[in-house]
Each structure stands twice: as C-alpha cells, then as structure tokens.
Amino acid sequence: MITLRLNHQQRAFLQMVVDRDGVLGDIGDLVRAAVRDAPDPAPLTFPAVSTPPARTAVADHLLEPGTGKAVEVAAGQVLRIVQLEGHQCVDLNVFTLADRRERLHVGRTRGMQGPHPAPGDVLWSNAPWERPIMAITGGNATTDTQFPFCSRLIYSAFFGLHDRTNCQEIQNEAQREYGLGPWDIHESLNLFMHTAPGPDGSPVIRRNLARPGDYIEFTALTDVLAIPNVCGDDLSNCSNFNLRPVRVLVEDPLAEDATRARAARDRAVVLGLPQPRDVPDPQPLRRDPGYVADFPYLPLRPADVQVDFDESRFHQVKNVPLYAGDDAAALRDLTLSWAIERLGAFTGND
Incomplete structure (x- = not known):
C-alpha cells in the first residue's frame, strides 16, 4: 500500500x-x-549548483502556493527568487514605478535576448519606451519566454475544469495591491521552467529540474514593481505536478552587482537606443495601504x-x-x- x-x-x-x-x-x-x-x-541533466553572495536584505517574503507578491525594487537593488523545496515554476511580471503603462515586454525580450534569457541578459520594456529595465545578474535558473501563463481558459479548453488555481488569477490578485487591474496583466517571464524542442521542433515543457536553493537574481535598472507568483499549474511537468512555496528577497547591491548590470545593459545596447519619446501624463504606481490579499481557490486541501x-x-x-x-x-x-x-x-x- x-x-x-x-x-x-x-x-x-x-x-x-x-x-x-x-x-x-x-x-x-x-x-x-x-x-x-x-x-x-529519461536521463536528466541538472543545472550547475550556484551559491548567491551574501547581501543585506531589505525585504524578505515567503510566497505560499497559489499566491504572489508585488515588491518594489529600487534602481540598483537586487531581486532574488529562491527555490525552497525545488521543482516550482514562478511567473514574473514587471512594471516601472514611474508609469504603470511601461512594463516588461516578453516578446521584445525574446527577440533581443533569445527564448531563454540568462545571466548577462536584460529584460526589455514595451513601446514607446523599449529599454532595458532589469538585468539578470546571477543564479542558475532556467527561464522561458515562449509559453503564456496558465489561465481559466487553459483548464477549461484542455481539461474541462473550472475554478482552480491558475497564474492569471493569482497575478491579478497580487498586482491589485498597487491598483493594477486584470487588464494590466502582461505575458510572464517564466522562471524555473525547463523547455526544449519537441519531436516536430516546437517547444514543449519538460520536467522541472530546480532543486532546493536554486535561484535567479535581477538587478533593477530603474525603479520597478516586480510581481512574482507561484505558478498555479499542478497538472503538468511545469512544476512536476505540485505547488510549492518559494522565497523572494530584495537586497542591497554589492559593487559586483552594479558591474554585472552595467555590462549586461551595455551588451544589449552596444549600437545605441532610439531617442526616448515624450510620453505625456505619467501614471505612477503606488501601494494601496488598505489592500488585503484575497487569492482565489485557497486553501488547497489534502x-x-x-x-x-x-x-x-x-x-x-x-x-x-x-x-x-x-x-x-x-x-x-x-x-x-x-x-x-x-x-x-x-x-x-x-
């Protein structure tokens, strides 16, 4: 038994x-x-073990399964996302604090950095800004820019299921803390997601190879609101058929972080950026002091x-x-x- x-x-x-x-x-x-x-x-090849440097944490959050958290990261600070039990995919949205309309553009990032951004690459924002807003400066996590977040549609269309944890609604609730609505969600950067070409060359999701302690680090190139969420998919290889907690830290930078971030940005814009356009009426993001988290479909019961x-x-x-x-x-x-x-x-x- x-x-x-x-x-x-x-x-x-x-x-x-x-x-x-x-x-x-x-x-x-x-x-x-x-x-x-x-x-x-099938045989597996795990990412090399990596150990983060010691820094001073200015924020430290435990993200339970089915939840996410909006965290402010000032220019120069480091955002670190860490596996606690392993195997857990994390979705990441990013907005600039100065204007809620400027956000991570996953398609542009994929076009400029390839399908699997890694240390030494940058995350790009949407038009008309189109600029690097974060640099990946450390860690050993696999990433993916090809698969959209799981949603009510996915579970209805492919599984005939309704009203269950999914990244779309987790993200919507986490970003509500800063007044962002469901229409503000953008395609996520998928962290700790292992993808590879399938038999016909199209990308497929493989089993999650993340182990306890594996991590990824981003250095902010401008003031941003980063919103990671614990992927709500417990019916695929994405997180190996389970939901597990992860840790999210914001840390004061070391000199080496600034050096790596600057090098990543310089590589990305070696031939220059277009002249910035004047965007009228900026819409800054501010936290709602009365926000109380209310994530749907919880608790998950044994x-x-x-x-x-x-x-x-x-x-x-x-x-x-x-x-x-x-x-x-x-x-x-x-x-x-x-x-x-x-x-x-x-x-x-x-």
Missing part, C-alpha cells in the same frame, strides 16, 4: 478522468494502469488516496534522479502524466 499524495483539485481531476473513461472503476484502477504503462525515466499495486514495477519506473526517496511525488507524477494522456486519447486533445 502506497499513498498517492494529492490536493483536492488534483483528486477531482482524476475522478473526472475515471468518470469519463468508462473502463476504469476508480482512482485505484487508474493508478495501477499508470504504473503498468509507465515508460522508463486529498490523499491509498493504493495497492505492484510495487516492484513501480520501483522500476519511478524517477529516482528527480524525486530521490520521495515515492509519493514519483507516484503522483506517473499517475497524473498517464491520466492527462488518457484524457487526451478519449477527447481528441493530443
């Missing part, structure tokens, strides 16, 4: 697959089929299932490099991967 560790929205998804399948009797049948059909795990199955087969196919001794996480991965493929097989959504 092994425990399949789930939250209530994952269990509801598995029950929906059972109900629609017509062959499976219950979730136990689904788990046994998943273990039986599981392929051998909804474990006890399952009997061929444990010898499970120990052959579980992903040891990724999950080490966490059999519950390995079983959840096998089970939800199989269930999603099964759902696609009888709905035609491959």
Whole structure:
C-alpha cells in the first residue's frame, strides 16, 4: 500500500478522468494502469549548483502556493527568487514605478535576448519606451519566454475544469495591491521552467529540474514593481505536478552587482537606443495601504488516496534522479502524466 499524495483539485481531476473513461472503476484502477504503462525515466541533466553572495536584505517574503507578491525594487537593488523545496515554476511580471503603462515586454525580450534569457541578459520594456529595465545578474535558473501563463481558459479548453488555481488569477490578485487591474496583466517571464524542442521542433515543457536553493537574481535598472507568483499549474511537468512555496528577497547591491548590470545593459545596447519619446501624463504606481490579499481557490486541501499495486514495477519506473526517496511525488507524477494522456486519447486533445 502506497499513498498517492494529492490536493483536492488534483483528486477531482482524476475522478473526472475515471468518470469519463468508462473502463476504469476508480482512482485505484487508474493508478495501477499508470504504473503498468509507465515508460522508463529519461536521463536528466541538472543545472550547475550556484551559491548567491551574501547581501543585506531589505525585504524578505515567503510566497505560499497559489499566491504572489508585488515588491518594489529600487534602481540598483537586487531581486532574488529562491527555490525552497525545488521543482516550482514562478511567473514574473514587471512594471516601472514611474508609469504603470511601461512594463516588461516578453516578446521584445525574446527577440533581443533569445527564448531563454540568462545571466548577462536584460529584460526589455514595451513601446514607446523599449529599454532595458532589469538585468539578470546571477543564479542558475532556467527561464522561458515562449509559453503564456496558465489561465481559466487553459483548464477549461484542455481539461474541462473550472475554478482552480491558475497564474492569471493569482497575478491579478497580487498586482491589485498597487491598483493594477486584470487588464494590466502582461505575458510572464517564466522562471524555473525547463523547455526544449519537441519531436516536430516546437517547444514543449519538460520536467522541472530546480532543486532546493536554486535561484535567479535581477538587478533593477530603474525603479520597478516586480510581481512574482507561484505558478498555479499542478497538472503538468511545469512544476512536476505540485505547488510549492518559494522565497523572494530584495537586497542591497554589492559593487559586483552594479558591474554585472552595467555590462549586461551595455551588451544589449552596444549600437545605441532610439531617442526616448515624450510620453505625456505619467501614471505612477503606488501601494494601496488598505489592500488585503484575497487569492482565489485557497486553501488547497489534502486529498490523499491509498493504493495497492505492484510495487516492484513501480520501483522500476519511478524517477529516482528527480524525486530521490520521495515515492509519493514519483507516484503522483506517473499517475497524473498517464491520466492527462488518457484524457487526451478519449477527447481528441493530443
């Protein structure tokens, strides 16, 4: 007997697959089929270990699953986002404090820096400003600019699910602290997301390789409002089928941070920037002192299932490099991967 560790929205998804399948009797049948059909795990290559320098923190936030946080980062300060348990994707939105209309432009960043910005690259803002607003100055996180945030649409269209954690609504709530509405959200920079070309060359999301202590650092090139959120997707490789907390710090810079930020900016604009345009009536961002966070679809409640199955087969196919001794996480991965493929097989959504 092994425990399949789930939250209530994952269990509801598995029950929906059972109900629609017509062959499976219950979730136990689904788990046994998943273990039986599981392929051998693919080899993995993890990012090199990296250790951040010691700095003085001016803000330190714990982001629980299903939440986000708007944090002010003054020009020159360092924003560091850190894995606590590993495997967790983080979505990042960025706005300039001087004018809410100037924000991170993920498409421009992808066009200028490539699909996976890394230390030494910069984040670009939208037109008419079109300038570097943050520099990536440290860390070992993988990043992605190709996939949009998960949303109510994604879960409705691909899974037939409604009213569950998703990055769009988490982001909307986090940015409300500074008076930003749902119409202000922009495409996110995906942090700790591992993507690669699929069989036809199109990008696909691979399993999340982030480990405890992995991190990414940004140095602000102007005063910004950075809004990271814990990705709400617990039904994909994006965060390895679970939601976990992350840590977000704002730190006073070291001399080396300024040097790296300046070098990244200089590389990005080696041939110069266009003359800045006059943008009338700036709309600065200010915190609402009466804001009280109200993130939807929380709390996530435990909804474990006890399952009997061929444990010898499970120990052959579980992903040891990724999950080490966490059999519950390995079983959840096998089970939800199989269930999603099964759902696609009888709905035609491959």
